[in-house]
Amino acid sequence: METTEIGKSVRRLDYKTKVTGRAQYLADMSVPGMCHGKILRSPYPHARIVRIDASKARQISGVVAVLTRDDILHDQGIEPFYGPVFKDQTIVAVEKVRHVGDPVAAVAALTVDAAEEALRMIEVDYEELPAVLSVNDSLKPGAPLVHESVKLPASGFADLAELKPVEGTNICTHFRLNRGDIQRGFAEADRIFEDTFTLPATQHSFLETHACIAQVEPGGRITVWATTQNPFVVRTQLANIFKVPVSKVRVIVPYLGGGYGGKVYPKVEPITVALAQKAGRPVRLVLSREEVFYTITKHAAIIKMKTGVKNDGTLVARECEIHLDTGAYAEIGPRVAKKSGYTAAGPYRIPNLKIDSYSVYTNKPPAGAFRGFGVSQSAWAVESQMDIIAAALKIDPLELRKQNGYDEGDKFVTEETLRAVGLKECLDEVAKSIGWGRMEQWNNGTVEQWSRGENIKRGKGIACMIKATITPSISSAVVKLNEDASLSIYTGTVEMGQGSETVLAQIAGKELGIPLETIQVLGVDTDVVPYDLTTSSSRSTFHMGKAVQLAARDILRQLKQIAAMEYGVPEAQVTFAGGKIRLPEAQLDYSDAMFKRFGMQGGTLVGEGQVKTSTKNEFGEKSTSAFWFLAAGAAEVEVDVDTGRLKLVKYATAVDVGKALNPLGCRQQLAGAAITGIGQALFEEIAYDNGQPINPNFVDYVLPSLGDMPETIDPISVEVPDPNGPFGAKGIGESALIPVAPAIANAVFDAVGVRIKDLPIKAEKIFLALEEMKAKAR
C-alpha cells in the first residue's frame, strides 16, 4: 500500500458503496416502529386560517397523529417560531398562510396511503387575503404585509446583527455599502452606463428530495436522521424549538443525494420531530418532488446598475440597487442579499460605490442559499454590464477585466487587503482554452467573421467573479489512531457528492504518512463528531481540511512524546518519514509505539484540531472572508439569426483552487458547477401563476441533460496557494457556476449583437431581440 499523496487523483472513498447500490440515503432507511408523515399544504398564496378541524382525519384507520396549530400553540414544550436569521417561520401555519405550499397540518400514519387519505379529511376554512407576488408589488406603498411583525432571535449570526426588517413594509433587510464619494465619482466619469438585469427563481433540483426520520424518546431525547448540510445548526434550532439542551438532540446525516445549498438550515426536521413527538413513535417524512419547490428556491432578483467609466476603461463609480425576492420567510435571505451587495462591484477596483441590497418578502415559496449564494445574482449584472461597457468603448472585454481586476494586495470593497488572488490567471486560462483573441472589428451583428453557414453565427464571451466564504466560522476534527496504526476521522462535514471524505482522508494520510486504505472517515452524527458550522459556502476543504491536518499533527506530537520517553531520547531527535518514527538508532512503526505505550495490542491516541476564523485576520486586519474565491468562465456559442436558436459549443471554466488536492475531484466540481450554471443560463426558471408554481416537476422544469452538453467543457484548476489552507487549498464548490450565464450572454452579443438582460437566455428572447434589431436596420 502506498502512502497517501496530495495533488494526485485518487479514487473516491465513497465510490464502491455508491456504484454497488449499497450506499444508504435517507429514504432508504427505516427504524423499528416507524410510521409515515405527510404534510397538508396551503392552496393559497396568502390567506387567514379561519378554522381547522382534523377530527375526521383522526378517525381514519391507521392514523397515529394529526398535527395542527393547536398542538404547537398550546404545548408549553414547544417554541412555535424559528428561523436561522429571524424567527418568522412556524412548524405549521398559525394565523395565516403566506405562500402556496406553506405547511398547514401534518399526519403520521402506519401507511403512506392512510396518511394521504387523512390529509384529504382535514377541513380548513381560509379567508383569502390580497397577496404580493413580486418584489415590485411588495414594495408599493400600502402593499399587503407578508409579516405584520417579525420576531428577532435572542442571539443570531454575528455577521447579520446589523440587519433588521423594516417595520411596516415588506423589506426583510436592507444592506448598505458606501465607499468614496459617489457624486464625485460620477462627475469624474466620461461615460455612464445604466442597465437593469433580472433573473428568475430557480430550484436546486437535487435528485434526492428533503427527508427526515425523527424519534422522540419518553425522556425528551430527540434523534433525527436528516438530509441536511449543517447538522449542528439543525441541532441548535431543534433544541430551541423543543426547549431541550443541545445534548438532548442527536442529528445523524447519511450520504446526501446532492445539496447545492438547498439543504442548509432546518427544512422538514421541525415538523417531523413535532409529528414524532405527538405520535409517540418514529416518523419518516420524505418530500415529493413538487413539495421541494414549495420548500426552498433560489432568489429571483432585479438589479439596477449605474456605472461611471473613464474613456480608457477605468471604472470610477458604481451605484447599484439589488432587490432579491426572498419569498414568504427570511430563511437565510438576509445574508444572500448582503453577499450580493458585497460583490456588486465584481472583482474590480471601483473607488466610489453606493450599493443598496434588499431582501424582500413576497407571498412566494421561501428563497435561500443556492450554490453561488447571492453572487450568481450580482455577477449576472456586473459581468453583463462589463461587456456593454467594453463594446461602447471598443475595448477587448478580456482586457477591460484585466485592467480593472483585482491583483494581490488590492483593497476589497470592505477596505480589507486581498491575498492569494488568482483572478487574472483564471481569465487568461479560459481565454486560451476557447481561443480568445479576435478584436480587429467589433462584431455588432453585421460582421460575419464567425459565421459557419448562412444563418449561423459564432461568438465568444467571457466573465469572472469574486466570492467570499462565511466568516467567522468554526470547524473541529477529531482523529483516532488505532492500535494497528489505522486512522478514524470524525468530522461534521457532510458528504453530499463534493468528495469531502476523500480529501479529508488524503490530508490526514499525507500528514501521517499512512496509506489511504487504512483511513476511515466516519459518518456525521452530532453525538459523536465535534462541532462544525456548516457544509456550505465552499468551506470544508479549507476549514475542515485544516482542522484534520491539525488533528493529525496532534497525533504526531503524541507519538513523538511516546517515542522519546520510551527510548530515552530527546524529542528533538525524533522525526517522521513514510509513516514511520525515526530515532537516531532505530525506526519504529506507529503500532510499535502504541504497543510500547499501552503494553498490549490496544489503546487509542486521540488527536484534535480546531479552526476558528474571525472578522480579523492574523495581521489584525478586518477580514470578511477567510479566503477568496476567484474564477472565470468563457463560452463559445452558435446563434441562428433566423430563429434565435442558441447552441453552446464550448465552455471553459477556470477556478483558483489554491492547490488541487484531488485533481479529478476538482475537475468534477468545476465541470459540475458549470453544468448547473448552463441550466441556470439557458432554461431553468420556476414559473408562477398567482403565486402557484406551475412547473414544480422535472417535465416542465427543465434540467440540463446529456443532450444539452457542449462539445467540450474544459475545467481548469489554477493554483495560487492560500497560506492558511491545508497544503494551500481553497474552496471550490461554487465558483465555477457563477460566470456561466454572463459568459454565455456575452457570447450571444458577440455573435449577433443582441443583449439579453433577463435570464434564462431562451431562443425566444434572442429571436425577439433580433427581430427588433432587424426592424431598426430597415
Place this chain on the structure above:
Amino acid sequence: MKKQIRLRVNGMDRTVEVAPRTSLLEAVRDQLGLTGAKLGCDMQVCGACTLLLDGKPVSACSFLAVDADGSELTTIEGLAAGDRLHPLQEAFMDCGALQCGYCTSGFILTAKALLDEQPRPSEEQIKDYLGGNFCRCGCYQEIIQAVKKVAGI
C-alpha cells in the same frame, strides 16, 4: 385486494404481494429491500429509478409491479459477480462518473442495456441512449468517458 407476482430478481426467484397500484420501484425497494434504485422525479423523466426488465431499461417509478409478473429483473445490487464488479462499475469509479451517487445506479443500468444492445456505440448513440438520465452534480463528460472505456472506444 393484493396480487401475488413472481419475479426472477438478480437470478433469484422471488414472490411479492402487491396492490394493483404498487409501482415496481416500491415493490423492489420496500418489499425486496433493494434500495439501489432511487425515486427522483416520480414521473419517468430523471432515470434515477431505472431497472432492467428482461434486459430493457424501465422507469420503475412509473411501471406497475403487476405488469412485471413473470419477468426477469436486474437491479444495481445484482450487477457484480461476487467481489468482482461489473466493468461499468469499475469504469464509473475510474473516470469519476459520479459525485453524490443518487443517479448512479440508473446510469449504470441504462448504460448496461445500451452496451448489451450495441457493444460499440458512437458518442452520439451514448448521449442519445443516456439522455433520459439526469445527473445534477454534472458528471456527464465523465459518464460518457466511462461508457466509452467499457466499450473500448
